[in-house]
Amino acid sequence: MDRYCKDWFLKLNVTKTKVMIFSRGKVRTVPTFTFNGRKLDIVYDFQYLGIKFSYNGKFTVAQKNLYDRASKAMFALLRKTRKLFLPLDVQIDLFEKTVVPILLYGSEVWCPYMSDLANKLQIRFFKMILKVGKSTPTNMVLGELGQFPVSIQAKCRMLNFWYKLAFSNGSDKLSCVTYRFLFKMYESGVYKSKFLLSVHGVLNELGFSYFWHNQTINNVTDGGYFNTFKALMKNRLQDQFVQTWHSEINNNEFYYNYRMYKENFEFEKYLSILPVNLANAVLKFRTLNHKLPIQKGRTLGIPRQDRICHKCSSGDLGDEFHYIFVCPFFTNYRKQLLRCYYYARPNSVKFRELFSTTKKSLLLKLAKFMTLVMDCLRSE
Numbered sequence: 001m002d003r004y005c006k007d008w009f010l011k012l013n014v015t016k017t018k019v020m021i022f023s024r025g026k027v028r029t030v031p032t033f034t035f036n037g038r039k040l041d042i043v044y045d046f047q048y049l050g051i052k053f054s055y056n057g058k059f060t061v062a063q064k065n066l067y068d069r070a071s072k073a074m075f076a077l078l079r080k081t082r083k084l085f086l087p088l089d090v091q092i093d094l095f096e097k098t099v100v101p102i103l104l105y106g107s108e109v110w111c112p113y114m115s116d117l118a119n120k121l122q123i124r125f126f127k128m129i130l131k132v133g134k135s136t137p138t139n140m141v142l143g144e145l146g147q148f149p150v151s152i153q154a155k156c157r158m159l160n161f162w163y164k165l166a167f168s169n170g171s172d173k174l175s176c177v178t179y180r181f182l183f184k185m186y187e188s189g190v191y192k193s194k195f196l197l198s199v200h201g202v203l204n205e206l207g208f209s210y211f212w213h214n215q216t217i218n219n220v221t222d223g224g225y226f227n228t229f230k231a232l233m234k235n236r237l238q239d240q241f242v243q244t245w246h247s248e249i250n251n252n253e254f255y256y257n258y259r260m261y262k263e264n265f266e267f268e269k270y271l272s273i274l275p276v277n278l279a280n281a282v283l284k285f286r287t288l289n290h291k292l293p294i295q296k297g298r299t300l301g302i303p304r305q306d307r308i309c310h311k312c313s314s315g316d317l318g319d320e321f322h323y324i325f326v327c328p329f330f331t332n333y334r335k336q337l338l339r340c341y342y343y344a345r346p347n348s349v350k351f352r353e354l355f356s357t358t359k360k361s362l363l364l365k366l367a368k369f370m371t372l373v374m375d376c377l378r379s380e
């Protein structure tokens, strides 16, 4: 090292030079490293090109570090958006452009070690701009906004990075050469790199194993192919997520009413049609941010069948359906605000129809009715 620096007339700042020993456990008895007679510090993690590397080769510390930096950016953004009263879609777009790049920095490399921190920050942001409670189910938050978890982007980045390495047309770039070396070891079973294991696993899971097998046969890269690959991966990952989302909504008792009025995974139009305070009321009503017996009973641990309405003597379950269409306690308001068509013979089809309307006049009335119901039950 000393000789190399002298040969190339390089000056080394010894106070900024650290030694890091990579090992599974923390090395307790460490040898002394010196440079020009000065002792060098031994560290367990080190920030290099914006990523914090840890002695154990994992990226837990790196992700925590990015999470902290992204949180700061997120709060700075929130302060600005609140001052400017920006609409939801603009706030989400700004989050994508100013916070996500920090959060996912270097995820091409650390994605195989991904924790749930990145998704957590994204959900936290969504809940803050929507002003809903912390316990609001993630599936509802993402569902109302039609937004995909940020971990999908990390996976895309990893796959795209892999594609460029694997189909590099024999490039002599250091990363490509290293990749070919790792791949040979992977194929012969000498060493299974976590990065390759992860890429191979995701490709298999998505039904794209042939890309993995093709890398040995057709080692040609082309911008056009890359863009096709990129789009394919993104679409398949998103489709896979929507499928899981649907199955969770349909199979969990928690979403019993939600699945009746929420059909597609997409941004709900009422959020942009209604004025902010009314949109918020509808959102709260739809996402269990209310004190209806069905939700209040859940927090108190009362069995589902006993969470009945106390405003009337029907003995019905006190859920969203009951208050919007049935409960006699609200008959007068209902008559004032809703068309008879909806509550004369209510059923799940009408429930969905009413809740997914994009007619502003109807939405305004519905929002008022929901507000009334929620206010009335809050004081119960």
Ligand SMILES: [Zn+2]
Pocket (backbone or CB within 6 Å): 309, 310, 311, 312, 313, 314, 316, 322, 326, 327, 328, 329
């Ligand atoms: Zn009732």
